[in-house]
Amino acid sequence: MIEERYRARADAFEAKVAAVLSHQWDNPSPCARWTALEVVDHVIDMHGVMVGHPITRTEDPLTDFREARRVVEEALASRGSEEVSTPGGPMTLADHVDQVVSDDLVLHGWDLARATGQDEKIPAADVERLWATATAVPAELMERFRTPGAFGPGIEVYGPEVPVPSEASLQDRLLGYVGRDPMSKSL
Structure with a gap:
């Protein structure tokens, strides 16, 4: 299930990256201080973090995204059940990928769509899952997520x-x- 969810989300994100026009990479994104290109760079960087080495x-x-995706899919297939250390405590690599980069693909996919004038609709199942996950975070941890x-340097989970x-x-x-400000006009 985790691998399938990651694959579907990576397909959607990859399609958005493929649809960016060359003059749109410098467009501002909903992520403060990030351009469309920097959103994609962040997603690629986080894929490297998940597997323990840069892409x-x-x-x-x-x-670059296709390479990041290949590396994560390979890691899920070969060592998904391996226990890894995370800021939230030990968990399997598959669970860590699911909770971090897989979810990032959804949220940053929206950021990229907003920055480049693409379809911003998030699949309902992803919205429901991410809503349940985000609102279940205890207040003290949510404060840390927003800090x-x-x-680590440059890492902000939520604004x-x-x-x-x-x-x-x-x-x-x-x-x-x-x-994010979903009520603002598309960029």
């Missing part, structure tokens, strides 16, 4: 919560909860 880079974000650098109307869609409530 080899080229000048092409799509090629830049709490998990400050952005208020959205109570009648907003679950997708918009999720995005506001994790620090």
Whole structure:
């Protein structure tokens, strides 16, 4: 199930990366201080973190994401049940990938779509799963998630919560909860 979920999310993210026009890479994203290219770079970097070594880079974000994806899929297949140390305590590599980069593909896929004028719709099952996960985080840990650098230099899990109307869609409530402003106009 974890491998299938990762594969579906990676397919969707890869399609968004492939659809970025060359002049859009410098567009600002909903992630403070990040361009569209920096969103993709972050996702690639986090894939490297999951497998314990950096991803080899080229000048092409799509090629680089495909390599990152290949490395993670290979790690899931060969050592997914291996126990790894994480900021949240020991867990399997597969669970860590599922909770970090797989979820990142969904949220940063929205960021990339917003930055480049693509379809911003997140699959309902992903919205529901991420909402349940995010809102289950204890308040003291959520404060740490919202503190830049709490998990290492340059790492920010969630931004400050952005208020959205109570009648907003679950997708918009999720995005506001994790620090995006879904009510702002597309960039």
